[in-house]
Amino acid sequence: QVQVVQSGGEVKKPGASVKVSCKASGYTFTSYGISWVRQAPGQGLEWMGWISGYNGNTNYAHKFQGRVTMTTDKSTRTTYMELRSLRSDDTAVYYCARDRICGDRACYWFDPWGQGTLVTVSS
Amino acid sequence: QSVVTQSPSASGTPGQRVTISCSGSSSNIGSNFVCWYQQLPGTAPKLLIYKNDQRPSGVPDRFSGSKSGTSASLAISGLRSEDEAVYYCVGWDDSLSGVVFGGGTKLTVL
Numbered sequence: 001q002v003q004v005v006q007s008g009g010e011v012k013k014p015g016a017s018v019k020v021s022c023k024a025s026g027y028t029f030t031s032y033g034i035s036w037v038r039q040a041p042g043q044g045l046e047w048m049g050w051i052s053g054y055n056g057n058t059n060y061a062h063k064f065q066g067r068v069t070m071t072t073d074k075s076t077r078t079t080y081m082e083l084r085s086l087r088s089d090d091t092a093v094y095y096c097a098r099d100r101i102c103g104d105r106a107c108y109w110f111d112p113w114g115q116g117t118l119v120t121v122s123s
Numbered sequence: 124q125s126v127v128t129q130s131p132s133a134s135g136t137p138g139q140r141v142t143i144s145c146s147g148s149s150s151n152i153g154s155n156f157v158c159w160y161q162q163l164p165g166t167a168p169k170l171l172i173y174k175n176d177q178r179p180s181g182v183p184d185r186f187s188g189s190k191s192g193t194s195a196s197l198a199i200s201g202l203r204s205e206d207e208a209v210y211y212c213v214g215w216d217d218s219l220s221g222v223v224f225g226g227g228t229k230l231t232v233l
Binding site: 044045047112 | 125158160162167168169170173174179209211213214215219220221222223224225226227
């Protein structure tokens with residue numbers, strides 16, 4: 001079945017980087033993209049960016065530009081999201097989700113979602 | 124503060140029909156389609172509606188979506204206790220060149 005499975009939780013110190021992986025299965029990887037969405041404790045959902053599984057093009061939310069990098073490895077069907085210069089307010093559950101390709105950008109048609117990865121930033 | 128706004132809460136009794144609204148502007152809902160997601164407590168969100176009014180397979184027809192101008196709505200008929208969740212609308216904002224989520228509406232089934 002179609003699924004995306006994420007790596008496990010991480011604990012990081014302020015100023016460090018974190019890299020979360022998202023492995024896809026059950027569909028043609030290059031026909032879709034992957035979006036990343038995060039959710040701080042008790043808060044709503046926040047879109048971080050998208051990467052095309054076809055050509056690796058990216059589309060980042062303005063808030064994260066310069067601090068996030070999304071990459072994809074077609075051979076392993078795995079997408080990565082690296083967030084740098086972590087702060088305490090980056091503590092959140094990070095989700096990846098299969099997304100469509102709308103032109104060359106995110107389609108926000110997220111289905112399915114990964115199980116989420118809790119990233120805790122604490123000194 | 125999101126550019127797409129939702130009422131923070133809504134409620135209904137079992138069997139009732141409830142509507143959750145999402146308000147935006149010409150740069151987002153007014154010019155792009157809307158999707159809706161359901162997030163049950165402690166779980167990842169789930170796609171409920173895509174392209175304004177389309178239901179993925181497996182989503183009950185009790186859930187329906189619509190869009191008019193710069194607003195969109197999610198209607199849930201025959202309300203059930205298991206519908207108690209947070210519902211998010213999502214769109215694309217041309218000015219921000221990015222995906223925007225509404226703040227979410229927490230639905231309580233009384």
